[in-house]
């Protein structure tokens with residue numbers, strides 16, 4: 405069940421094509437924040453549409469050898485989940501709503517139908533089964549053994565499903581990836597040696613085709629959307645950020661009359677509270693963007709308290725800026741660059757900035773060498789080797805200058821240090837883990853993240869007791885960037 409290089413290339417190009425068309429296999433996106441996101445009649449419609457796709461593309465073969473033909477029931481499920489998560493994604497990205505709309509269900513159906521018409525669905529189905537194997541084997545491997553009924557319910561690793569995983573279990577047992585054992589009248593499943601190998605190869609394939617990176621980014625944007633108290637957390641951890649943003653505006657040399665783009669604007673602190681809208685004056689404009697609807701909604705609400713008609717908020721990430729080439733005199737943003745795919749973000753910033761325009765920002769650097777209290781607190785994360793892997797979210801000192809050299813001349817990268825007050829343990833853990841500053845934790849099964857989350861909160865309180873709350877100051881290395889676009 406390993407994938408050959410040629411097949412992986414096919415899946416990789418298929419995945420990239422699907423991403424361009426906004427087709428996503430990201431079913432957790434449909435888990436609401438207590439709000440009902442889908443009505444019973446919409447669910448019914450989705451099931452019919454999924455069935456239709458599944459019947460039309462009935463004989464699809466997976467792109468690698470499996471002992472069993474893919475059943476109609478399994479195909480129905482694949483199309484159902486892909487339709488559902490694509491409709492959720494489109495509603496979010498195109499309409500700015502968390503509620504899944506009928507219109508976007510229709511769009512999702514039409515893009516998926518067109519896409520699978522070309523190859524009968526082989527790539528989509530193959531990718532989905534790889535993702536499902538990754539999730540199923542990951543949870544069993546992580547916990548070493550999982551009660552059979554828990555595995556079947558999906559509660560620990562696929563809590564969004566509204567069906568059971570008994571077919572997945574049967575498949576895992578029949579193909580020798582899983583083994584069942586009884587202990588004290590309770591049935592458990594664990595991984596075989598072959599299961600471990602297949603898990604590793606699934607993970608490597610999903611990493612190489614770009615799926616895991618996409619998953620991390622989509623999860624982060626969803627978490628930011630759910631973070632209603634973002635401003636409250638930041639005000640308590642770093643109240644001086646207002647001065648820092650003012651200093652960012654001063655460094656940018658933005659003048660009245662300019663057309664300015666702000667990236668990663670969050671709740672609008674830089675543009676509104678810290679005065680970017682004043683720096684461009686009435687004759688200038690600020691277009692402030694962020695990929696998270698929740699953040700933008702908070703920013704738009706705040707705009708009502710300001711005399712800031714020269715500001716417009718738009719949804720969008722830095723890797724795909726929704727504006728034409730050479731639109732802006734200057735681009736600016738605070739504390740967002742580390743969340744982006746930096747080379748792609750630079751390419752886009754360069755594209756939308758006029759010749760001679762500037763980009764100014766500040767971002768945190770790699771945090772692998774931290775204070776003792778912090779390392780002790782986050783030891784379970786460090787111990788897993790997660791925070792210090794090459795995948796760590798924060799850029800290293802050389803990352804940004806290397807990416808910038810292609811697009812900016814001259815530019816400067818100047819060191820800085822920000823001190824974060826981490827006394828509020830719950831806030832810090834939420835920020836570090838949920839928003840994905842420790843993004844590698846996204847790679848854990850759902851239940852493991854919940855357990856780790858609680859463990860980190862308990863450890864945080866213990867560390868606070870041991871070191872004293874005034875010692876909980878985190879010195880975070882940062883870099884200022886200021887550059888002129890070369891065209």
Ligand SMILES: C[S@@+](CC[C@H](N)C(=O)[O-])C[C@H]1O[C@@H](n2cnc3c(N)ncnc32)[C@H](O)[C@@H]1O
Pocket residue numbers: 624625628667668669670671672673674694695696699720721722723737738739740743744745
């Ligand atoms: C730490 S907050 C900073 C918000 C604001 N600039 C401030 O100074 O308070 C990071 C912001 O980056 C946004 N973000 C995450 N991924 C992004 C991406 N790929 N492109 C642009 N912004 C992104 C988040 O939604 C969030 O609002």
